[in-house]
Amino acid sequence: MREINEQSLQLIAKKAVTIRKNIITMLGESGSGHTGGSMSAADIMACLYFWEMNIDASQPQAPGRDRFVLSKGHAAPVLYAALAEKGFFPVEDLMSLRKLGSPLQGHPDMRKLAGVEASTGSLGQGISWAVGMALAGKMDNAGYRVYTLLGDGELEEGMVWEAVMAAAHYRLDNLAAIVDNNGLQIDGRVQDVMDVRPIAAKFAAFNWAVIEIDGHQPEQIMTALEKSRSIKGQPTAIIAKTIKGKGCSFMEDKAEWHGTAPKKDEAERALEEIEAYAHAKGIC
Amino acid sequence: MEKQATRDAYGEALVELGHLHEEVVVLDADLSSSTKTAGFAKTFPERFFNAGIAEQNMIGMSAGLAAAGKTVFASSFAMFAAGRAFEQVRNSLAYANLNVKVCATHAGLTVGEDGGSHQAVEDIALMRAVPNMCVVVPADGPSTKAALFQLYERQGPAYLRLGRPAVPKIYDNKMDMVIGKGIELRTGNDAAIIACGIMVEKSLQAARLLAEEGIQVTVVDMHTIKPIDSGMIIHLAKTTGALLTAEEHSILGGLGSAVAEITAAECPVLVERLGINDKFGQSGAPDQLLEHYGLTVQEIINKIHLLLKKKKAIK
Ligand SMILES: Cc1ncc(C[n+]2csc(CCOP(=O)(O)OP(=O)(O)O)c2C)c(N)n1
Ligand SMILES: [Mg+2]
Numbered sequence: 055m056r057e058i059n060e061q062s063l064q065l066i067a068k069k070a071v072t073i074r075k076n077i078i079t080m081l082g083e084s085g086s087g088h089t090g091g092s093m094s095a096a097d098i099m100a101c102l103y104f105w106e107m108n109i110d111a112s113q114p115q116a117p118g119r120d121r122f123v124l125s126k127g128h129a130a131p132v133l134y135a136a137l138a139e140k141g142f143f144p145v146e147d148l149m150s151l152r153k154l155g156s157p158l159q160g161h162p163d164m165r166k167l168a169g170v171e172a173s174t175g176s177l178g179q180g181i182s183w184a185v186g187m188a189l190a191g192k193m194d195n196a197g198y199r200v201y202t203l204l205g206d207g208e209l210e211e212g213m214v215w216e217a218v219m220a221a222a223h224y225r226l227d228n229l230a231a232i233v234d235n236n237g238l239q240i241d242g243r244v245q246d247v248m249d250v251r252p253i254a255a256k257f258a259a260f261n262w263a264v265i266e267i268d269g270h271q272p273e274q275i276m277t278a279l280e281k282s283r284s285i286k287g288q289p290t291a292i293i294a295k296t297i298k299g300k301g302c303s304f305m306e307d308k309a310e311w312h313g314t315a316p317k318k319d320e321a322e323r324a325l326e327e328i329e330a331y332a333h334a335k336g337i338c
Numbered sequence: 339m340e341k342q343a344t345r346d347a348y349g350e351a352l353v354e355l356g357h358l359h360e361e362v363v364v365l366d367a368d369l370s371s372s373t374k375t376a377g378f379a380k381t382f383p384e385r386f387f388n389a390g391i392a393e394q395n396m397i398g399m400s401a402g403l404a405a406a407g408k409t410v411f412a413s414s415f416a417m418f419a420a421g422r423a424f425e426q427v428r429n430s431l432a433y434a435n436l437n438v439k440v441c442a443t444h445a446g447l448t449v450g451e452d453g454g455s456h457q458a459v460e461d462i463a464l465m466r467a468v469p470n471m472c473v474v475v476p477a478d479g480p481s482t483k484a485a486l487f488q489l490y491e492r493q494g495p496a497y498l499r500l501g502r503p504a505v506p507k508i509y510d511n512k513m514d515m516v517i518g519k520g521i522e523l524r525t526g527n528d529a530a531i532i533a534c535g536i537m538v539e540k541s542l543q544a545a546r547l548l549a550e551e552g553i554q555v556t557v558v559d560m561h562t563i564k565p566i567d568s569g570m571i572i573h574l575a576k577t578t579g580a581l582l583t584a585e586e587h588s589i590l591g592g593l594g595s596a597v598a599e600i601t602a603a604e605c606p607v608l609v610e611r612l613g614i615n616d617k618f619g620q621s622g623a624p625d626q627l628l629e630h631y632g633l634t635v636q637e638i639i640n641k642i643h644l645l646l647k648k649k650k651a652i653k
Contacts, residue, residue, distance in 0.1 A: 084451070
């Protein structure tokens with residue numbers, strides 16, 4: 055389903071709501087984990103998993119499938135919520151997040167959970183995996199596309215730029231890197247801790263095609279992904295302006311919510327807000 | 339028993355050092371609230387530098403600062419300080435013998451829920467293998483503070499390994515220690531437990547329980563893994579004939595290996611190594627993980643029983 059219309063937009067809006075609710079529910083249950091950066095990526099992930107990518111939960115190893123690498127691995131909850139909704143495992147399993155023996159590790163583990171394409175968590179490494187996968191796709195003439203999601207703080211890792219250089223060098227037009235540009239990292243605002251700006255100009259200087267969007271507007275995300283497919287000879291960077299903690303007023307744009315899970319009452323408040331939003335927007 | 343995380347003790351001691359010495363500079367890589375360098379950053383903003391999420395650059399900058407006369411304390415999680423930046427630590431700090439103390443927190447399994455990608459269980463091995471490096475693994479808060487002050491006095495690169503959770507204090511706040519000298523906390527002739535970090539307190543508990551069965555064991559806090567107290571190890575090998583090492587680290591390359599290397603050459607005796615058995619960690623509560631990987635008081639007792647059985651068989 056690759057058309058951008060009322061129907062697909064409605065579906066994505068619905069999926070984003072479900073993903074956000076499940077992020078809150080699983081983190082409320084686990085008692086630890088990364089809330090802010092999971093919530094900021096919910097709309098992007100809804101578009102990737104329910105509009106853009108060619109993946110089938112019943113064939114997680116299909117050779118021709120599109121690949122997604124969560125380079126900002128700490129946002130595992132948003133990946134798990136998308137995978138569960140996509141049918142890779144029962145939604146109830148989300149409740150085992152971060153518990154001993156669970157396939158839902160604190161950071162994604164490809165050897166423990168089907169649907170996870172790369173074991174990440176150490177920032178900067180995921181984008182290199184994505185470059186390698188895109189290279190293999192080219193070698194095999196396989197036609198699949200590779201997507202990776204990075205944090206804006208993550209861009210401070212030198213390794214990211216080594217990968218960015220390599221992707222352009224090998225003309226990986228089957229690769230799209232999305233930057234969750236929420237403006238926050240752990241120690242505060244990205245511009246105060248270690249300014250990575252200008253992000254778009256940096257990618258452009260490394261010979262990437264660059265598209266800047268609002269990362270909470272599915273229509274813009276979908277249009278950017280669509281455009282990326284038509285760009286030849288260059289990888290695409292989609293710089294998505296987002297709000298950390300998006301969807302829950304008391305978490306929004308707060309560094310404190312980076313690595314904090316909601317307590318019971320906070321989770322309840324957050325769920326109420328997300329539901330009220332869905333209701334107001336007629337998403338149900 | 340009063341508890342304190344070694345990273346908290348580190349953060350407090352760092353501020354004290356900052357007041358005492360103007361040339362002390364602290365670096366972090368976007369984890370200052372977790373590594374506890376945030377206190378220093380607040381007190382001495384002009385002497386604190388956040389490298390951002392760029393551990394390799396942090397170590398490189400530390401080398402430059404030290405070469406220009408500063409005494410540098412650089413912090414991140416053990417995985418990223420010893421792991422990500424290993425080659426910078428090796429070539430920029432140690433090869434040049436610079437005065438930088440890499441103070442790494444969140445070492446070992448007790449990182450907990452973040453899981454295997456964040457649980458450094460091979461950092462002691464990495465750091466110990468590098469010439470010029472001094473490697474210290476404190477058992478509690480007070481000894482962390484003492485170690486930090488000692489490291490300040492000691493020229494050259496060092497690795498201070500710290501943990502995330504609050505751990506029982508086994509020393510009083512005024513304790514003093516000497517880098518390179520193990521601390522004998524309890525004496526017994528049947529066997530000796532040589533431990534570091536969180537395993538010291540567990541070893542003491544095990545020794546008390548063993549004493550109830552009539553088994554008397556020595557317990558040593560071997561806080562300095564390098565340069566290791568070989569004199570003490572040889573002495574214990576000779577007097578007990580059975581050594582158990584205990585560490586929150588892989589059994590490959592850490593304290594256990596260091597002890598076995600010395601006894602093998604100087605006084606071959608039985609050495610059992612308790613640690614993580616060549617496996618990665620995973621998500622779980624810290625105590626559950628210690629249980630799962632066998633880093634418990636009961637496992638120390640089991641290993642001592644095994645050692646004594648082997649010792650008897652040899653005789
Ligand atoms: C190599 C490495 N260094 C440090 C960390 C610890 N860490 C986890 S998340 C994070 C901040 C990430 O900020 P950002 O990339 O902006 O993510 P977001 O805001 O999207 O959550 C840090 C420093 C890590 N996981 N990996
Ligand atoms: Mg961010």
